[in-house]
Amino acid sequence: MTDKSKGFTRRQILVSSAASLAVGAAASAKAATVAGTPGWIPFDHNGPMHYDTPGWQFFTAEEAREVEAIVERLIPADDLSVSGKDAGCAVFIDRQLAGEYGTFARLYREGPFTPGTPAQADQSPLVPQERYRIGLAALGKYCQAQFQKPFSGLEGEQRDKVLTDLEKGAITLEGIDAQFFFQQVLGNTMEGFFADPIYGGNRDMVSWKMIGFPGARYDYRDYIALHNQKLDLVPLSIIGSSAWNKKG
Template identity: 70%
Template sequence: MSKKTLPGVTRRQLLTFTAASAGLAAARVAGAVTLQDTPAWSPFDDSPPPTIDTQGWAFFTDDEAATVEAIADRLIPADALSIGGKEAGCAVFIDRQLAGFYGTFARLYMQGPFQPGTPEQGDQSPLVPQQRYRLGLAALDAHCRAQHQKPFRALEAAQQDAVLHDLEGGKITLDGIDATLFFTTVLQNTMEGFFADPIYGGNRDMVSWKMLGFPGARYDYRDYVSKHNQKLDLVPLSIQGSAAWKIKS
């Protein structure tokens, strides 16, 4: 039998290391815990969700907020299925997002170089969302005042629809920002606000979830696993939880 070991390591050292490793593994096994039944749990023990204050505006001016609310109400008009984008709180959602990390693209690389890209390459603009809204809303109102002698929020619904249609199609030139970029940004954020968890300021009373039949942020479906082909009519739950849950004081 060969007596060779690793270079610079004696057989005694190797045996000592092996024995120590085996002892450590045994200690880890001995310290394992077996859980039975349902583990004790209380919501938000360690990481409570943020609280969104829906009073006032964190980023928008009052006029900017009114314009965004008007846009949201045309992108998601009220109908027999749900309330409109304004009442659903889409502008509140957007406002709070702009006041946070998203507003400055704080978590994205934004040092350039900035070059026009192909549609497949996605957004190549150097403007962060805060700049897009500030420039876009001001330019939109300037356009509407020049064409209709009124700001966007004061136009008739049909006029607002026509302006938004032209924005989407790039038929309007806005000062300081590409019209299509501005439109797609507002459209995307409005949809996010309508369908996001209500904890972020939009989707008030979980209106979109109720419309779709989405159960929300439920953590336990064991009571429903065996109920096949049945309409369950589950009440949606937000990340914030239910008033029926017992919260630790």
């Protein structure tokens, strides 16, 4: 992990908040912009920090390119929405991996690790950071051997074929189970596409607009009795709305 992703102190947050407030009037509404690990402070009342820090925090440039090539096919651009890549899913995954989720910091990680029965669920000794690092390298190796190209160098349909084979377990990856790796990436991609945009994915609330989910609203008392009616509510994010910004 790089130095910049080590996390933040309360002091840093205060400083950053003040800085973003100073520019806040001119910019569109954004919560505090903080360099470092994305997330919230456990047991703190504040919402999560909003990260629009440019660059990658966990992925190398090469890994990021491959992840973007994957999420672009898992959620393809069509007349319903932009692609997973353009929705920010790779950014979301990068920020998640750089934070406490990336090391399963809250989870029980004592050994011995043994595979167990399917009912005993995930017993992998690998944490998400390792799952991506190993899985992406292995996928690259596989694609080089098969196609003499990285995954991102493949045509769309070829990429879909590789992803389908991963999903079915028809491919063997070095160091990680192919299906396990696929499900990890698919799960995080869907999180990124549907989570609040504050985490870097679901840009412009694209998925919420697509399905009609109004987002971070908190009061439907005026709507509960409107049965079987399309409500067309404009979605809201925790970030807030530029419409709330005081102009001028």
